[in-house]
Amino acid sequence: MASHQSPTRRPGVSRRVWLASALAVSLAAAGVAGVQVSRAATIDPSTPLSKLAASTCADRTYSAMTTAQRVGQLFMGGVTPSAPDSKRIALMQQYHVGSVFLAGRSKAGTAATKSVVDGLQAKADTVAGHRVGLLVSTDQEGGQVQVLSGPGFSTIPSALTQGTWTTTQLRSASAGWAKELKSAGVNLNLAPVADVVPASLGTGNPPIGKFNREFGHTAAVVAPHSDAFLEGSLQSGVLATLKHFPGLGYVRGNTDTTAGVVDSVTTSTSSSITPFKSGIQAGAPFVMISSATYSKIDAKNRAAFSSTVIQTLLRKNLGFKGVVISDDLGNAVAVKAVAPGDRAVKFLSAGGDVVLTVEPNLIPAMTKAVQSRMTQSSAFSTQVNQSVHRILNAKQKAGLLTCS
Structure with a gap:
């Protein structure tokens, strides 16, 4: 040669x-x-020259995309793995949706799940002769929050139990659970939960404590265990997600089922921010944003719609450079009062990258609003550009994007 x-x-x-x-x-x-x-x-x-060569894959893919394909990369739509809805899947394909969320419980096991995922991946967009694979995510935390089970999947204990293990033990177990996900075609886990639920609140905290989703009741316990879960996942080639920034441990309402959830305790320097900071330093590729309002950080906006939370606290102060994903902006009661299109535009305007909607039927209205906003604002278009690049870079790391 x-x-x-x-x-x-x-x-x-x-x-x-x-x-x-x-x-x-x-x-x-x-x-x-x-x-x-x-x-x-x-x-x-x-x-370094080697890094420059690697970075151009996302650039070249982006350049070859239509506007509709670029906008589609900003969305993650729900699919029920136990009973995939062909109409919703066709809708997501029509709107070039770049990521899917396996929602709803499935006991079918790894092989059956892989068959469903392979069918979804076959419908992914092709750009410049190369398929841009889908990010396929789920909630595989453990305990009461484990979407996928059945043959090939372990029964994962709750995070509260995981928090009693040594970090070495948890890292090894997490690597094993991630291998199971990977064998099922899942490349992104919406875990670990980095929220700190104080012992005084415990199960009185509806979204986290009620289900034992926290690793512990202090940042000193949560941070190293959240890191270990994260590191084990990455070790096995599954992207992981710190959630729910800046923390849902102090709230008394569940944003999925309750409107007007407010955290009046957390500040930008609270110890409960520490697990997120630690996870970012450990290499977290994704961070999920809460839909609660944090009155001592930004009293006027839900975190998902707050540039103070996303741009200032997460990106500037904590130095996060990865992909910012929303909590559910489809069915969550916390955002029901906001028109679907506005939810997407507000999240992206605040600095978010991936709009998660468990209800994919909202995607047409959301994408239309995003494209309309792009024609009105060059600043918004620039943010979309940056978001799509972050997503494509994450896909490249996950082996979903090649330019060779």
Whole structure:
């Protein structure tokens, strides 16, 4: 095979321009055409050449997409694995939905679930000759929140029980549970729960404590166990999600079933933020945003619609660079008073990336609102651009996107 050498950097040629030229040669060698040296203006001189080559896959895929395909990547729609609704699946395919959420309990086991997922993946969009695979997620926390069970799946104990294990034991167990998910075609787990429920509230906390979904009652217990669950999942090749930022441990209402849920305790520096900070440092690729309102952080907006929560606290203060996903914006009572299209636009405007709706029939109204907003606001369009890139980069890490 003929060798391909990067151009020698000549005197007077900036590293920035030289990097772009070297990158173009490297990609041409790999059969990647159409890379312009004019891209140099966007290249950080400190970025290693290998990273530049890897990052262009998302760029090239994005460039080849239609607007409808780009917008579709911003959505995750619900599918019932035990009884997939062909009409809803066809709707999601029509709107180029890039991710699915396996919702509702299934006892069918890994092989049957894999068959359902393979059918969904076969309907994923093809862009520039390459299939852009679906992120396939579920809630596989353990205890009362384990969507998938049956042959091939372990019975996972509650997080409260997991929190009594050593972190080494939990990391190993989590890696095993993630392998089961992967064998079923699931590449994203909407877990671990990083919320801290104080012992004084315990089961009096409807969304988390009532179901023993917390690893413990202090940040000192939750953070290392949440990290261990996260690390085990990533070790087995399944993306994981810290939830429900900035925490649902102090609320007295469940946002799925209750409107006007307010946390009047948590601040931007509360110890209950620590598990999220720790998980981000441990490499969390996804963070889910709560739909409660945090009166001491942003009293005017639900967290899912708050740029203070997403842009300032999560991204700026905690340094999160991954994918921000919403809690359910479809059936959740917390957002029922907001028109479906506005829910999507508000979440994305606040800095979110993936709109999760358990009810996919809302996706047409949501995508229409997003596309309309894009025509009205260049700033919003820029945010959409950034969000789609984050999602495509996550897909590349999950092996769902290739440009070779």
